[in-house]
Amino acid sequence: MDAIISPQEQLNILSKAEVAKLLDVSQSGLYKLFRSCALAVLNCGNSLDDGKELLERYPDFAIQIIQEERGIKLEVKGAPASAFVDGQMIRGIAEHLFAVLRDVVFASSDERLLRSLDNDRTEATTDAVFHMLRNADVIRPKVDPNVVVCWGGHSISMGEYDYTKKVGYQMGLRGLDICTGCGPGAMKGPMKGATIGHAKQRLGVGRYIGITEPGIIAAEAPNPIVNELTIMPDIEKRLEAFVRAGHGIVVFPGGAGTAEEILYLLGILLHPDNRELPFPLVFTGPGSAADYFRQIDAFIGTTLGPEAQQKYQIIIDDPEKVAKAMVGGIASVRAFRKQTDDAYYFNWQLKIPRDFQRPFAPTHENMRNLQLNREQPNHQLAANLRRAFSGIVAGNVKDEGIRAIEANGLFEISGEQSIMQPVDDLLTAFQNQGRMKLPGSHYTPCYRIV
Numbered sequence: 001m002d003a004i005i006s007p008q009e010q011l012n013i014l015s016k017a018e019v020a021k022l023l024d025v026s027q028s029g030l031y032k033l034f035r036s037c038a039l040a041v042l043n044c045g046n047s048l049d050d051g052k053e054l055l056e057r058y059p060d061f062a063i064q065i066i067q068e069e070r071g072i073k074l075e076v077k078g079a080p081a082s083a084f085v086d087g088q089m090i091r092g093i094a095e096h097l098f099a100v101l102r103d104v105v106f107a108s109s110d111e112r113l114l115r116s117l118d119n120d121r122t123e124a125t126t127d128a129v130f131h132m133l134r135n136a137d138v139i140r141p142k143v144d145p146n147v148v149v150c151w152g153g154h155s156i157s158m159g160e161y162d163y164t165k166k167v168g169y170q171m172g173l174r175g176l177d178i179c180t181g182c183g184p185g186a187m188k189g190p191m192k193g194a195t196i197g198h199a200k201q202r203l204g205v206g207r208y209i210g211i212t213e214p215g216i217i218a219a220e221a222p223n224p225i226v227n228e229l230t231i232m233p234d235i236e237k238r239l240e241a242f243v244r245a246g247h248g249i250v251v252f253p254g255g256a257g258t259a260e261e262i263l264y265l266l267g268i269l270l271h272p273d274n275r276e277l278p279f280p281l282v283f284t285g286p287g288s289a290a291d292y293f294r295q296i297d298a299f300i301g302t303t304l305g306p307e308a309q310q311k312y313q314i315i316i317d318d319p320e321k322v323a324k325a326m327v328g329g330i331a332s333v334r335a336f337r338k339q340t341d342d343a344y345y346f347n348w349q350l351k352i353p354r355d356f357q358r359p360f361a362p363t364h365e366n367m368r369n370l371q372l373n374r375e376q377p378n379h380q381l382a383a384n385l386r387r388a389f390s391g392i393v394a395g396n397v398k399d400e401g402i403r404a405i406e407a408n409g410l411f412e413i414s415g416e417q418s419i420m421q422p423v424d425d426l427l428t429a430f431q432n433q434g435r436m437k438l439p440g441s442h443y444t445p446c447y448r449i450v
Contacts, residue, residue, distance in 0.1 A: 001084050001244045004066065007098045033214055034056055034104050036399070037435030038063045040217040041096040042225060045288025055399060058418025065101075097393040106135050107402065109339070113329020127358045129232070129240045130346060136230040137246055139198035140210060145334045148326050149179045149246035151261045153254030153435050154220050163286040163319070164189030164252050172197020172206065172225035176330075180248055181238075182210020182229060186252040191225040204228020208349050209245070213238045216257075225326075228262040232284070234359045235390060237258070239264045239318060244347045248280035248331045250322060251312075255435035256396065259426065260389035262296070264356065265380025266304060269311045273351035278336050281312040284322045295429055302422045303385065304378050355383040362391035364408050371374050372423075378412045381419075388423065395446025396436055407444045414450035423448045 043054055061190050108112065112147065116128035127141040131137050148171055152164065168178060168190030178194045179186035191208040200207035205209050210226035213235050222229055229320045232238040242249070243265060251262060265281065268274060283293050300308050315322050334344065342349050360366065370384050391411055394401030405411070415440055427447075430436055438445045 001079050001081050001087070003035075003077045003079065003089050004073055004095065005089055005094045006073050012182065012344065016333060023295075025072055025253060030104060030108055035061070035063055037100045037214055037217055038076070038077075038097055039223050041042065041093060041100055042079045042202050043094075043219040044083065044090075044093055046112075060389050060443045063097075068129050068135070073259075090224055092226070094231050096222050096224075096226070098437065099229040100231060103132070103136065107132065107231075107233050108113065115143065120354070121353050122352060122357060125237070125354075126240065126244070126348075127414055129244060132222070132232055132237065133230060133241055133245055133346070136228065138228055138230055139345050140239075141345055142345070143344065144329050145247040146176050146335070147179050147207070147246050148176050148190075148330075149242050149249045150190040150253030151242075151249060151254065152187065153258050154185040154187065155435055155437055156185045156253055157288070159255050159286055159288055161185060161189050163284075163317075165193035165320050166319040167250065167284060168193025169197045169250075170319045171326060172203075173201060174327050175201065175203060176323070177207035177209070178244065179207075179209035181220055181257075182212050182222040182226045183216075183217070184223060186254060186258075187220065188223040188225065189252075190250070191223070193226065211238055211241050215394065215398045215400070225269045234238055236357050236359050238345075240352055240357065243350060243352075245345070246347075247327045247333050249282070250326065251281070251283045253285045253292050253435070254428070255430045256389045256392045257418070259296075259430075260386050263299075263382050263386040263389065265307060266298060266300065266308045266311055267379045268350065268352055268356060268387060270304065270308055270377075270379040270382060271351050271353060278329065278332040279311075279350075282315055282322055282325050282329075282335070284319075287317040290409075292433070293367060295426065297423050299426050303419055304382055308378065308382075353379065353383070356381065356386075360387045360390055362387075362411070363404065364393040364411060367391045367411040367413055370413065370415070372413070373418060374419070385419075385423070392447050393425070396443075401446070410445065411447040412450045413447055420449055 036055060039054060039058055058078060062077045064075045066073040066075055084100065085087055113128055113131050116124045164186050172194030178191045180190060195207055207228060208225050209228045210222050211230050212220065212222065212233060213232045215235065223431065225264060232241055240260065249265065251258065269279060284358055285293060285295065297314060314323065315325065337344055371386055395405050395411055431443060
């Protein structure tokens with residue numbers, strides 16, 4: 001379908017210089033990035049998690065910026081019909097389109113941000129993450145900590161999805177806001193449940209924060225419940241945004257992407273500088289997911305050891321207990337930050353080593369050269385394991401990863417037997433449980449363990 005849409009809140013008052021900068025998007029190399037992210041947003045609700053297939057399915061899709069004296073509008077042509085109701089674009093999706101425009105332009109044109117992104121210091125990268133979140137209005141001063149990040153798979157069973165809604169509902173009743181990767185499945189369920197909890201408590205409009213990045217957005221199109229969408233430049237900035245902006249994390253069942261997120265966080269929490277810093281972390285699912293979390297726990301114990309296992313608690317089939325655990329954990333976070341005079345809205349004290357920030361390009365060479373051995377500190381091993389799972393996610397659903405596999409064959413991953421065997425077992429379980437692709441999709445592995 002075709003449409004011309006106006007910004008509802010963001011980008012509705014612009015200077016002529018700002019409009020000129022936005023017009024450059026459609027006339028420069030940024031257009032390809034802008035177009036692919038916009039198409040992913042418009043594809044919300046469709047059963048497709050393949051970035052390459054999405055671009056090929058809508059070859060005639062186009063999006064242009066229309067300049068007006070008072071600002072801009074967006075003209076879309078050949079957009080997925082699912083983004084419309086009775087010929088009108090769903091308002092939440094229209095808002096997401098302008099969020100895409102805002103973040104793509106900001107990440108490519110703000111001089112301070114560009115200096116931070118080009119700097120190899122950890123503080124500079126954290127500064128860039130802060131400015132991206134502040135530009136998107138995610139940073140809210142003078143608000144008590146209450147943001148729970150929810151991680152989990154986009155490909156989960158209906159029983160698991162219903163459970164995520166129940167947990168979200170219990171957290172909503174307790175005034176907690178939700179932040180997720182903004183896609184379907186375990187990213188949508190907690191937000192959907194929380195809306196009911198917030199409504200019952202007459203809390204007004206809750207915060208449903210979605211944080212994504214260009215490589216994954218086509219596979220995990222933002223669901224329209226998200227009312228604060230942010231697109232970070234890459235997966236590493238996205239992960240840092242989660243742990244800087246969130247006050248606690250709940251992990252639901254998932255696949256390779258969820259394993260990547262778990263390894264990222266555990267690697268950071270295992271760093272000596274973070275051992276005394278409170279950060280509530282709960283793994284949870286319905287009764288049917290008990291074996292799944294036993295396997296995750298065993299994998300962590302075998303690869304990273306008992307210290308890593310002490311960083312989280314596992315709660316099975318008890319949404320109320322999960323919500324209470326988050327409330328108690330966030331109370332500890334608030335007390336710690338008040339005592340140490342740290343901001344409630346951004347976790348400045350968290351030490352994130354450079355290896356967790358440096359973008360990892362999932363090329364065949366880089367995947368083959370990963371150091372997966374015990375001749376390194378545990379937090380460093382976690383960083384390298386995270387990269388392995390990140391590469392598999394790219395090969396599964398990201399456009400550039402899928403094309404790399406088609407051109408050069410499977411990714412090869414090698415390392416010590418005591419590490420690679422648990423990795424192989426976990427990935428095989430994900431395949432057998434249908435956690436690598438959406439239900440009904442055929443999964444062909446993009447990797448092999450050497």
